[in-house]
Amino acid sequence: NPTYPVARQTNVITLRTLYMSKAAAKTQVEFEYDGPSMKTEVPGPRSKELTKQLGEIQNVGAINFFCNYEESRGNYLVDVDGNRMLDYTHLLYPYWLSAFVNRPALGIMPPENFPEKLAESLLSVAPSGMSRVQTMACGSCSNENAYKAMFIWYRNKERGHNNPSDEDMSSCMINQSPGCPDFSILSFMGGFHGRTMGCLATTHSKAIHKLDVPSFDWPIAPFPKLKYPLEEFTRENAQEEARCLEEVEDLIVQWRQKGRPVAGIVIEPIQAEGGDNHATPDFFKKLRNIARKHGSAFHVDEVQTGGGATGKFWAHEHWGMDDPADIVSFSKKMLTGGYYHKDELQAYRIFNTWMGDPSKNLFLAEVLNVIRRENLLEEVTRSGKTLLQGLYQLQDQYPNLLSSARGQGTFCAIDIRDDATRNSILLKARDKGVLLGGCGDRSIRFRPALVFKEYHVHMFLNVFSDVLAEHN
């Protein structure tokens, strides 16, 4: 048990006879302070300073003050200015049990080191042009809130950045426009962006994800179906990409005409769940321009591709653009969910109780240190090249079985003759001690950790080669 903290001057409590006479015997005093103790106004100078710091990074509109969770105990919350308050807002975690159980309500009362840890972790790998990040608990919440940020941004533009009308405020309470406008997000067939209901309306990889769940009438564009290796089919691929981009523009116009304007476009740099479908940097460049031309936000979903597996920290860095996106969402390898965004897409109304979990930032800072110290992105590039070369060789060796080997870094995939053969190969490989996963209709995807070295690749290619021989 922690030692009983000496009660400091309690400058506010004047016990009156009325209640004094009823006071129960104290128990568990060792966990608690004796009463409130106020040193400054709230928020005090330290809280104000930290709010200013955090305001450079994310929304601080809902923050009351910063907490010192180490000093907080029992029914008392201690802030970073040393104010000790009797806590009647205890919506959240019973932090009296242990400092570790404590999961602060980041949206209202973040811990003191939160801005510093954000800078060391998420901000240190921020995509080009983005200095703001909003943390979230999972990938679906990250995309869901990114969509909300795009809707709010788009509607603010429509309103000329004026305050919402009374009609806006009253109609939204009953789910009706103009308060809840009929905006849409344009997504791509084959895309996967999560399973909550907003995300799900933009997910189109497998029927089983979507079946029986009500959805939105939002436009869905074709994602280019390219031939691999990309560099051998440049002409055909460019035609296919042009076809898809034309369709995107048509859909934007159609949906505007039917009163459901496209507030944002969401896309993965590599369609992962949908079968590891790649497109060229030229496609993404033109798509980004189409978004800008039509006033739609451009949201790059890096939940699967972010974190280094493609050999760059963000897959969209391969496009070589100065201004690749308005929003970049992440999760998985980043340990925490969230999204980076342009300043103008800041929405003070994006909020929930937890807003992620700051303990994940501590871990992420360590992970990033290891990635840098061990040059893991170079390692990924090297291993990925060896892996893809090996897949090309096996594809030449088994042309009836394998096709379309493709990849960036170790983020690789290959197509198998058919679904049944694919599943048999996955099981046989597992029996030989290699865990592989499927994606799309008949692809196998490779998703090793960043510490996957060339000798692991060789080990894998040997097993894979044995398994393929059994299926030829």
Next chain:
Amino acid sequence: NPTYPVARQTNVITLRTLYMSKAAAKTQVEFEYDGPSMKTEVPGPRSKELTKQLGEIQNVGAINFFCNYEESRGNYLVDVDGNRMLDYTHLLYPYWLSAFVNRPALGIMPPENFPEKLAESLLSVAPSGMSRVQTMACGSCSNENAYKAMFIWYRNKERGHNNPSDEDMSSCMINQSPGCPDFSILSFMGGFHGRTMGCLATTHSKAIHKLDVPSFDWPIAPFPKLKYPLEEFTRENAQEEARCLEEVEDLIVQWRQKGRPVAGIVIEPIQAEGGDNHATPDFFKKLRNIARKHGSAFHVDEVQTGGGATGKFWAHEHWGMDDPADIVSFSKKMLTGGYYHKDELQAYRIFNTWMGDPSKNLFLAEVLNVIRRENLLEEVTRSGKTLLQGLYQLQDQYPNLLSSARGQGTFCAIDIRDDATRNSILLKARDKGVLLGGCGDRSIRFRPALVFKEYHVHMFLNVFSDVLAEHN
């Protein structure tokens, strides 16, 4: 660094000259095994046994095998049968960094002690009639997935539990019915169920939560506006509740007629965010019967009320029913999000990568131990009674300032003359070291921790009394 594990028999790797010659020098060998090692088929007997155990509690359709995360390292995943596999599915966490960083993909590869820890934690406090629980990362995800479970359940009934048609499968991919049916969830004005887009369509507490976000055309019923103390206004209150229930039935019929049948009804036992609005057990009993009569699922959202603050572990236990709900969702005080559900509402398609975080179950088991050992629910009942009596006294003393004191356990609230006065009281109380929160238009809510004792109540009432005197 962990000691280098002795490589066990590697029964699958036959290194061939082709790749052998290219093998890179190993680094970081201290973190890794030398190769795969298979002891049994996968899943092995231990994995099968654990899958069976977990199958009694939640969905196991997507589980491959159970993992031994302590033994897993580097690029190798070790399962509970001792099989060591080269991991090419590393979508998730770099578990090589530290066992603690490891956040298992519960949906696919849960850790060995997961069923046991679920039984010790969440199942040990399961609501009446419910033996199944699905964990989730946050409150919004919990409700969002509960809605999906209700939609899937409802559609399965419609289909006579037959397989989905080809038309179902193809239409859902483009967000259209019948695959994405026009089902609705009936919610109540003043309710708060979260901020993702499905949840948000059932949230009606503040315009600012909903403004600018597209929504669904779902029915919204009035929540009873009762007079407090409830026992002094039984006749008027019963009339008001009857009016609301009649409206609920009308809405269900209307929405069925316009082709948007009500798959589920969602309600809070006490509308929290909306202003601490109470209803009587009789109201909830009749509402539950209406749901049953019309074939809609009945979802009780205990995200705010669950965990003991009302003096019972679940607020709906105050209704005294044998079969109070089909789904009960939770988060906040429970440390993890999720929902309990009836067997028939099990949906194998409810899934995401993380499905919550098992470390939270460990903490919850400890929290529950403390709640039992310290009889905290009795403590809450005692402190709550003292708090409410004190609020009644102050309300008599300041009739122009205070009204409608109400509460269950320490889950109490009181109305203030107007919004401006309420906010002034909140600030003044904070300056005196008492943290209070607002809810609804002009209410103050009390949400102390479960360890809030009677003497804390007296301390608070003194401060509150001083603050009120300044505003009279």
